[in-house]
Each structure stands twice: as structure tokens, then as C-alpha cells.
Amino acid sequence: xxxxxxxxxxxxxxxxxxxDDEPPYERAxxxxxxxxxxxRTAEENVTLLAxxxxxxxxxxxxxxxxxxxxxIAELLAERGARTVVVPMGLDAGWLAxxxxxxxxxxxxxxxxxxxxxxxxVTGCAVAVAETGTLVLDGGPDQGxxxxxxxxxxxxxxxxxxEQVVSSVPHALERLDPVRPSTWISGPSATSDIELDxxxxxxxxxxLEVVLVNGRDEPDVLA
Amino acid sequence: xxxxxxxxxxxxKAAHEVVGNQTLRGNLRHATHTIRAKRAKAVDELSDWAExxxxxxxxxxxxLRHLDRCLEQLEESVTAAGGTVHWAADADEANRIVVELxxxxxxxxxxxxxxxxxxxIGLNEALEAEGIRAYETDLAELIVQLGKDRPxxxxxxxxxxxxxxxxxxxxxxxxxxxxxxxxxxxxxxxELAEASRLHLREKFLRAKVGISGANFMVAESGTxxxxxxxxxxxxxxxxxxxxxSVVGIEKIVPTWRDLxxxxxxxxxxxxxxxxxxxxxxxxxxxxxxxxxxxxLVLLDNGRTDALADQVxxxxxxxxxxxxxxxxxxxxxxxxxxxxxxxxxxxxxAILTPQLRGTQSEIDASLPYASSLCGAxxxxxxxxxxxxxxLVHLRERVVQGGPVTRAGNKVVLKPAKGHAAxxxxxxxxxxxxxxxxxxxxxxxxxxxxxxxxxxxxPGPGRAWSASRDLPTVPAEPFRDWWQRGHGGEEAK
Numbered sequence: 001x002x003x004x005x006x007x008x009x010x011x012x013x014x015x016x017x018x019x020d021d022e023p024p025y026e027r028a029x030x031x032x033x034x035x036x037x038x039x040r041t042a043e044e045n046v047t048l049l050a051x052x053x054x055x056x057x058x059x060x061x062x063x064x065x066x067x068x069x070x071x072i073a074e075l076l077a078e079r080g081a082r083t084v085v086v087p088m089g090l091d092a093g094w095l096a097x098x099x100x101x102x103x104x105x106x107x108x109x110x111x112x113x114x115x116x117x118x119x120x121v122t123g124c125a126v127a128v129a130e131t132g133t134l135v136l137d138g139g140p141d142q143g144x145x146x147x148x149x150x151x152x153x154x155x156x157x158x159x160x161x162e163q164v165v166s167s168v169p170h171a172l173e174r175l176d177p178v179r180p181s182t183w184i185s186g187p188s189a190t191s192d193i194e195l196d197x198x199x200x201x202x203x204x205x206x207l208e209v210v211l212v213n214g215r216d217e218p219d220v221l222a
Numbered sequence: 223x224x225x226x227x228x229x230x231x232x233x234x235k236a237a238h239e240v241v242g243n244q245t246l247r248g249n250l251r252h253a254t255h256t257i258r259a260k261r262a263k264a265v266d267e268l269s270d271w272a273e274x275x276x277x278x279x280x281x282x283x284x285x286l287r288h289l290d291r292c293l294e295q296l297e298e299s300v301t302a303a304g305g306t307v308h309w310a311a312d313a314d315e316a317n318r319i320v321v322e323l324x325x326x327x328x329x330x331x332x333x334x335x336x337x338x339x340x341x342x343i344g345l346n347e348a349l350e351a352e353g354i355r356a357y358e359t360d361l362a363e364l365i366v367q368l369g370k371d372r373p374x375x376x377x378x379x380x381x382x383x384x385x386x387x388x389x390x391x392x393x394x395x396x397x398x399x400x401x402x403x404x405x406x407x408x409x410x411x412x413e414l415a416e417a418s419r420l421h422l423r424e425k426f427l428r429a430k431v432g433i434s435g436a437n438f439m440v441a442e443s444g445t446x447x448x449x450x451x452x453x454x455x456x457x458x459x460x461x462x463x464x465x466x467s468v469v470g471i472e473k474i475v476p477t478w479r480d481l482x483x484x485x486x487x488x489x490x491x492x493x494x495x496x497x498x499x500x501x502x503x504x505x506x507x508x509x510x511x512x513x514x515x516x517x518l519v520l521l522d523n524g525r526t527d528a529l530a531d532q533v534x535x536x537x538x539x540x541x542x543x544x545x546x547x548x549x550x551x552x553x554x555x556x557x558x559x560x561x562x563x564x565x566x567x568x569x570x571a572i573l574t575p576q577l578r579g580t581q582s583e584i585d586a587s588l589p590y591a592s593s594l595c596g597a598x599x600x601x602x603x604x605x606x607x608x609x610x611x612l613v614h615l616r617e618r619v620v621q622g623g624p625v626t627r628a629g630n631k632v633v634l635k636p637a638k639g640h641a642a643x644x645x646x647x648x649x650x651x652x653x654x655x656x657x658x659x660x661x662x663x664x665x666x667x668x669x670x671x672x673x674x675x676x677x678x679p680g681p682g683r684a685w686s687a688s689r690d691l692p693t694v695p696a697e698p699f700r701d702w703w704q705r706g707h708g709g710e711e712a713k
Contacts, residue, residue, distance in 0.1 A: 003309040004297075007471065007522045010629040011290045014530035018287045025476055028284040033273035033483070052496060107510045111427040111461050131497035144511040145460040145502075149453060168497075169482040177443035177478045178303070180508050183485075183501035188453035191493045192362035192378050193385055193411040195253040195548075201361065201415045202422065203453025203500060 035169050037130055042161035045129040046211060049164050052132025056186030057199045058207040068157070068212050072121060073097040075155055075208055081118035085147045089140020094157065095121065105143035114150040120204075121155045122148055125181070127164045128171045132186065134158065134209065135171055137179040145182055154204040156184070160211045230562030232587035237556035249384045250557055254548045260494035261545060261601070267496070268486065277483045279605040282539035285441075285474050286529060292441045292474045293520065299444030303506020305516040310468075312523050312628070317348035319519050320433065320466055324354050327464050329430045335448060335455045336360035337435025338542055339468045339521055341373060341564040342577075345433070356433065357399070357425050359454035361418050368395035374558025374566060376544040377492050382557055385409040396421050415452075422454065432458035432513065436469045437541065438484060439518075442477050445505045446518070449488060451498050459502050465513040470521050472529075472538040484541060487603035491543035524577030530626035533614040537572045539604040544569075546598035546608060552591055561588065568598035572611040579627055580619050586637050589615035620644060642681050664698035671696070 001009075022028070040048065050060045063071045076084060076098050084100040095102060103109075103117050123141035124134045134156050136142045148154050158164065165171050175181055188203030199205070230236060240246060265271050285292050297307045310316035324332060332349065334340065334356050346356040346367075358367045365380035366373050369391045373379030380388065389409040396403045401421045407413060434455065438447040446467055448455045459465060475481065489498040507516050529535050547553045547567030558566035562584040563574040571588045580586045589612050598608040618625065620643055622634040636644065653660050671694045678686040 003311045003315060006311050006629065007309050007520070007526065008290050008293065010522065010526035010626075011293070011471075011529065013629070014526050014535075014626065015287060015289065017532060022287065025284055025288075029277060029280045029480075031273075031277055033270040033277055037268060037270070056495075056499070115423070115427055128497070133497045138508065138511055145456065146512075149456050149460060168485050169479075172479060172482050172485075175478075177440060177445045177503065178505050180504045180512060181502070182456065183497065183503075185495070185497040185499050187499070188451065189499045190361050190411075190415055190452045191257075192360070192365070192380060192452075193388060193414055194249070195257045195378055195381065195493075196411060197493070197495075198411040198415050200412065201419055201452035201454070202359075202426070202457055 034167075036167035040129070040166060042164070045164050045166050046160045048166075049127055049129040049132060049158075049160075050209075050211060052129065053134075053186065053209050054132075056132055056189075058132070058186050058209050060209050060211065062211045062213070064213050068210065069093055069095070069097040071210055072155060072157075073099070075210075076100045076119055076121075079119060079153050079206070081153060083117045083119070085114065085117050085120040085143070085151060087122055087141055087143030087147065090121065090123065090143075091141065105147050107144075111146065111150060114146060117151045119153040119155065120147050120151045121157070123157050123159070124163060126171050126174045127158045128166075128168055129164055130167045133168075133171070134184045135175065135181055136184065137175060137181045139179075145180055148182065148184070149203055152204055153206045153208070154184075155208045155210060157210045157212055160213055162214065230582075230584040232583045233556070233560055233562070233591040234587065236560035236562065236584075237552075237591070240557045240560055241555055245384070246382055246557055247555065249382055250554055252384075253378070253381050254554050257494055257548045261491060261548065264490040264494040264496065268490070271487075274483055274487050275603055275605055278487055278541075278603055279539065281475055281480050281483060282541075282604050283536075285476055286472065286535060286538055289471065289474070289529065292476060293471060295441040296439055296444060296474055297520075299440075299442065300506060300516075300518050301444075303444045305444065305506040305518055308517060308519045310519055310521050310523070313343035313521075316343050316468055316519055316521050316523065317345055320345060320468065321348060321352045321354065323464070323466055323517055324349065324431055325352070327431050329354075331355040331357065331425075331429075332431040332433050332466075333357050333359050333425055333429040333458045333462065334363075335432070335434035335450070335458045336363050336379075337433070337468065338376060338564060339435045339470050340433065343468070343521065343523060345468065357422070359422050359425070359458060360450075361415065361452060361454075364418055364422070365391060368392065368399065372559055373564055375547060376542050376565065376567070376569075377547075378544075382559070385411060385414065388414055392417050392421075400424060422457075426454075426457040426461055429458070429462045431464045431466065432462035434458055434465065434467045436467050436473055437488065438481060439469055439474050440476075440478050440481070441474050443505055445478065445503050447481065448502045449485075449498050450500050450502075451493065453500055456500055456502055459504065460512045462513055464515040464517070466517045466519065468519045468521055470523075471525055472540075488541055488543055491545040491601070491603045524579075524628075526629060527579075527626045528573070528576035531576065531614075534572065534576050534611050536606050537569065537576060537611060539606055540569050540573065541604060542569075543603055545601040545603065549597040549601050550592075551595060551597070552593060556591070561591065563588075568592060568608045568612075569606070572606075572608055572615060575615055579625070580615070580634070580637070586619050589613075589619060661698070661700065665701070667694045668696055668698055
């Protein structure tokens, strides 16, 4: 008998008391919790996202579509980045004004190659206001998971308000489980020393988030 | 379970040694009190915490009650996504499977994400015995591994160490395992985190095999989820060519949507954050992104035995947040090592005796490692009634009875050393069944109350050494009732 059969047999014997007519999953799991906490406008969600990102030590910037290329160039220059990884599907215009040498996200590059790169610029799939979370799902403007992990400086562009959802339940609705996803809430951190949070371990130690407003007009809340 | 805990003394003895250690007591007190207040604040932010907790309980219960179907569905979806599923009935089998999988890659070292399941089965030792070196990459696990220590907390295995001790371990041990600690390393947590970053980076970059556990497995999609903080998990899950995940069979949730509950309750309960810094989800393999080979090892190792216990099975709802450890007055004073298991604290006191049985001295003592204050139940994000299971397991230890071990039904004999307790209970049972005897006994006790001792003699002394004996009233309740007001009203 295979271990599979052994384990499934044990499970079935262990559950001898469970009757066949128990309520199905849909009725057994009552979801009386809220889909989101509080009622906020789209713009209020953007503000909350910015606050929560900053609370966990991400550096948050806001600009319009037209200012984005200059903003990214400024952030890379301030960092002193000489090289920057770029996902294959990233809008070429975003880096048009940056001086840093662009390194494409290629399958053949080794982790050692990536370790030599200073920064990475990506978009995201969705951002969660209540938790200050960015979710990447390997979309064309986000690239392979490792490119947002090995370089020490990550600039993530969020299109607001359309990419911002209020809560975790709404974020999951927008994601396809088949795609590998990475949920990022602030730069890497640890609570392992005396249960106190310290930022900066293995992932990027600097996380910069650019909230870019699609409309080319001055942002009232910026 | 892991060999490192074999031959542990019973909990009271191990705890007794710990409470005399002032440094350890101070470290534990500082850490648990820090996190308690933060957790309460993080939980208070959500007005629907009670509803989330209830939904989490129901999702997990439903899964457990249909675990066979969930496991089959998971196997199918993981396989369809390009993964390979293995089944391990016990620790030895799981270790054998992993050793062979690593050997097949031709590699002699692996990087590991912090995982309770692989600690439980003693995977590192099993790999070491076959000449395969396993590098722990979580900061706290690294501290434990470098210090040749044992984990003492589910979330923060090195919670018993303060920053000064950690610095000393890094200074003296890092060089033996790879890149030495930087010159002049101080005890500031930021510098210690930086030292671990430098030390582990070379291991991440060259790693060909990663080993992980998982916080959740989604049956419908075959998705695995790892919740972490440092980024070491992401390194292990995405840089190597081969990924092996060893996961307990109870870690399943039926649907992707179910994550909306646990991704809210787990981070707030464990590190008191709105969201932990990194969560990774993956479904089988993805072309050109991450490992090209994925193995999932489904681990039983006593879980089905726990599942067979209708009271005890709720322990399998546990999502390993460790909130119960942080609020427990016993854990705060005794520390994690005294529990003799990778699962310490209140959850360990009900999980370990179910996974391993109650035959050894330490395991039989664990259901007693509690004052039954109930704080653990209050904070549990999946509402495990830990005090209920503790009392249930105490009854099993004292009275014996039918249990399931390794899938077989056996009848446990009553444990030794509880003879006085059993005799007292039998006497009480007999007295309550004979009203005349009870009445006479109560009247005698009331009339002789002046002569009652303050402490119990003989074996009862241990009990009364730390407790006041209840005072017997001047008149039994029944006499008072019939004589006074109560009797009048009854007419």
C-alpha cells in the first residue's frame, strides 16, 4: 500500500464521525466580516495607501504621468544608481530621462549578475490601501520575481487611483492564483531580535513607491 | 519527532531549572511584553476581528472535516501546475524523500526557509547524516543554528537570546559556516541584521536547491503561500532551480478566497503588523520565473491521529502565529525549551502530546504546563479552545482510554503517578452516588473544621504548597437550604 493510501485511509477512519449530510463549504463558512473597513473614496484610498506605506518605512512620492520620467530619473540619481533592471514590458518612457544604464530582465542572467545591479524599476498588479501593500504578479511591467529581490533599491510605480483597492479581500479578487505573486509591505524587515521590528535584511533595503496620477493635472492631495 | 528533544525531563523539572536563570527570564519578559501590546493594537484596528476569527475557525474546521477530499484536490491541482506530490506517513519517510530528491540534483547543500514542519521531523540532522548541509536563512533560525541551540518560540526561535548574546554568537561562529561577522560588530539590531545579510548572500546566490514549508496550500488552485519578513523566504523560493516544500496535511484551505481571512489575521496575530513585509504565492512551476522543478511533500507524522480525536482535532486549525505563546504566563516564565518540542507554549502543550502520544515523561506532563487561565484561547485567531483540550488530555493521561497512534486504535493505560488523584475521584464518585454518605461526610467536615490542617499531608503537599486549601463552611449548603429561606420558597 502506498503512503498516499495509508494517509488517506487514516484520514477517512479519523473522520468516521463526520456525516455525509454536513452543510457544504458555501454554507459552512459564513463570511460575516467586512469586505473593507470603512467607506472611503478612491482618492481617500490612495491617501491611506501612502500613509500605511510610509508607516512601514517605504519612501512614498506622488506625481502626474507627465512628471513620472523626471521623478524616476531623480530617484535613481539621488541613489547614485549606475545600473537599473528593467522588466521587458515596462513603458520605455518611464526611464527616458534616467542616466543609469538599463539592464533587461533576461532568463540567462545569473543571481550573481543581478547582485551587481544597483536598482530596479517596476509597475505592480494591485496595491492595498488598508495594509500598505504592493502586489506584483509577474506581469510584463513587473518581470521575474527575483529582479525585485536581489537589487538593494526598488522603485515601484502604482497607477492611482485605478490600481489601488481598499482591502485584502478586494486585492485577492483581482489576482489570478496561477500567476506567482509577491506581496510587499515596506522594505524587508525582521522582528527576530527581541521581537522588535528592524528594517533591512535580505530583500531591497530601500523601497520607493511612486504614486502616479493618470490625469496630467496637478494633484490636489500631493 | 526531532531527535534533539529525545530524553527531555518532564515539564516541571525543565521549567524549574529555567526560572532560576535571570537573563533568560528577562529576555522572555521583555520580548513577550513588547509584542503583546503591539498585537492588541493591531487587532483593535479591525472592527470585525471577531467575525474574521469565526470565519477562520469555520474554514479550517470545514477543511479538516473533509480533509481527504481536500488533499486529493490539492494533489490534482499541484500536479496539473507542474509540481510533483509526495506523501510521507511519518518523519523518517519525509526525511528519506527529501534526501533522495536532493541527491538526485547532485547538490550537497541546500538553503532553507524557516519551517516548523522540517524542524518537527529533524530534517537538518537527516540531511547532515547523508552529507548534505542545510543552511537556515531566517535570522532567528540562523542564530539557533550557529549557536548549536534549540528553538524556543514558533515565530522567533531565538527569543531566549538578547542582542548581546546574538552578537557574541555571530562573532564566534559565522566564520565557521562561511563569511565571518564584520569587524567591530556591535549589538544594535540593525547591525546584526546587516551581518546576517552579508553572511547569507553568498549562500543564496549559489543555491541550487531550496527547502521550505508553507503557511497555506490552496486546494482548488494548488497554490502554496509563504508569509515572511526578511526576504530570505523569497530568496529560497525563487533563486534555486529546485524547490522542495514539506508541509503538514492540515495546512490546506479550500479556496483562493479563503486567504482573505488569514492574510488579515495571521500578520496581526504574529508580528503585530497590518501586513508582514513579504508574502509569496506560487502554483507549481512558472516558465522562466523561479524554480523549474517543484516537489511538495505532504506530511502526516501524527496529524491523522490528532484528527481522530474529536476534542483534540481543533489543534490542527493552528496557523502557527504564536500569539498564544506571547500571552501565556507559564511560557513567559518557563521559556520554550522546557516544553521539549519544536512546538512550545500553549499550542505546543496540546499539539505535541497529540502528535507524539503521551507515553514519554515529557509528553505526559505537557497537558499540565498551564494554569488554565484562558488567555491563549482569547487571542487565538482560529479560536482553538486550548484550555478545553488541555483538560481533555489531562483526563487521557490520568484515566487512559482509546486513542489512535500511527493510524491504529489502541487503549492507553492510566499513567503512573496519578494514583492518589484517581483514588480521590473514585471516592468522590461513590460519595456523590450515595446522598446519605455525602450528607454525613459534609456534616462531619463542618463540625471538625477547627482541626483542618492548612496544608495537605503526604503526596498532597505538592498541591497545597502553592495553593490555599478551601475553607469548609460552618454548615453544609443543603442543611442551610432546608433550614432557611430556600426551603421556605420551595414550598
